[in-house]
Amino acid sequence: MRPIRYLVTLLAALATALTATLFVAAPAQAAPLFKAPYPCGQRWTYSHHSAEVRLALDFVRADGGSTAGTPVLASAAGTATRYYQASGAGNYIVIDHGGGWKTYYFHLAAFSVASGAWVNQGQQIGTTGSTGNSSGAHIHYEQLYNGVGQNIVINGASLAPYPGSYHQCYLTSDNGCGGGTAFWTWGSGIRVRSDVRLAAPVVATLAGPTLVYVLCQKQGDTVTADGYTNNWWARLRDQNGYMTNIYIDHPAAQLPGVPVC
Numbered sequence: 001m002r003p004i005r006y007l008v009t010l011l012a013a014l015a016t017a018l019t020a021t022l023f024v025a026a027p028a029q030a031a032p033l034f035k036a037p038y039p040c041g042q043r044w045t046y047s048h049h050s051a052e053v054r055l056a057l058d059f060v061r062a063d064g065g066s067t068a069g070t071p072v073l074a075s076a077a078g079t080a081t082r083y084y085q086a087s088g089a090g091n092y093i094v095i096d097h098g099g100g101w102k103t104y105y106f107h108l109a110a111f112s113v114a115s116g117a118w119v120n121q122g123q124q125i126g127t128t129g130s131t132g133n134s135s136g137a138h139i140h141y142e143q144l145y146n147g148v149g150q151n152i153v154i155n156g157a158s159l160a161p162y163p164g165s166y167h168q169c170y171l172t173s174d175n176g177c178g179g180g181t182a183f184w185t186w187g188s189g190i191r192v193r194s195d196v197r198l199a200a201p202v203v204a205t206l207a208g209p210t211l212v213y214v215l216c217q218k219q220g221d222t223v224t225a226d227g228y229t230n231n232w233w234a235r236l237r238d239q240n241g242y243m244t245n246i247y248i249d250h251p252a253a254q255l256p257g258v259p260v261c
């Protein structure tokens with residue numbers, strides 16, 4: 001084969017491949033990395049009932065705190081617009097994240113931002129309420145791509161298949177957590193669990209002393225180990241779970257400078 005002829009053939013093959021990529025395999029615009037629409041460390045439960053619009057999920061708190069009045073947070077940055085619909089969504093906000101992606105937050109008791117404001121991820125946009133067609137305080141939340149409801153994805157993980165009622169599935173927020181406070185752990189084989197209970201599933205194990213970033217802390221099951229007793233647990237940023245404060249290398253049972261979840 002003459003070199004010039006070979007080059008032309010190669011270019012033609014490349015053009016065909018590029019065309020296929022552009023017109024056949026064009027992927028949807030990547031979604032923002034959405035986070036839960038409520039504050040750091042809070043545990044809520046969600047469901048999708050039969051009369052629900054699009055692929056919405058309703059969220060209520062499941063950690064003992066009050067659902068009503070809890071801040072509603074932007075799950076990603078974007079432009080927030082305020083709306084009101086007496087017969088349905090009540091006070092609601094739509095955040096346009098760009099690239100065809102929007103999130104909806106319905107039934108707000110109050111707005112926290114001006115219409116048209118730019119909001120950052122984790123910024124409070126309203127408070128949880130029951131305005132419009134709603135039987136009790138909850139956050140009705142949706143993710144839409146080009147106007148079409150999508151299965152909701154938080155931190156890159158899909159919440160589908162959706163449960164049909166509350167208290168089957170739970171989601172703890174890391175929205176607005178910030179970077180956390182650094183501590184060393186001590187001991188070996190320290191278990192990190194999905195919740196502040198000894199029966200909660202283990203999500204990670206710290207083999208030996210480890211630098212961890214504590215986002216917040218909360219009281220849970222009392223743990224007795226190595227001569228200490230403590231019911232405070234630390235929420236770890238990178239391991240996405242809780243460990244007993246006993247194995248945080250600090251003398252205080254409740255860590256100073258770390259917020260309560």
Ligand SMILES: [Zn+2]
Pocket residue numbers: 052053056057058140141
């Ligand atoms: Zn709903």
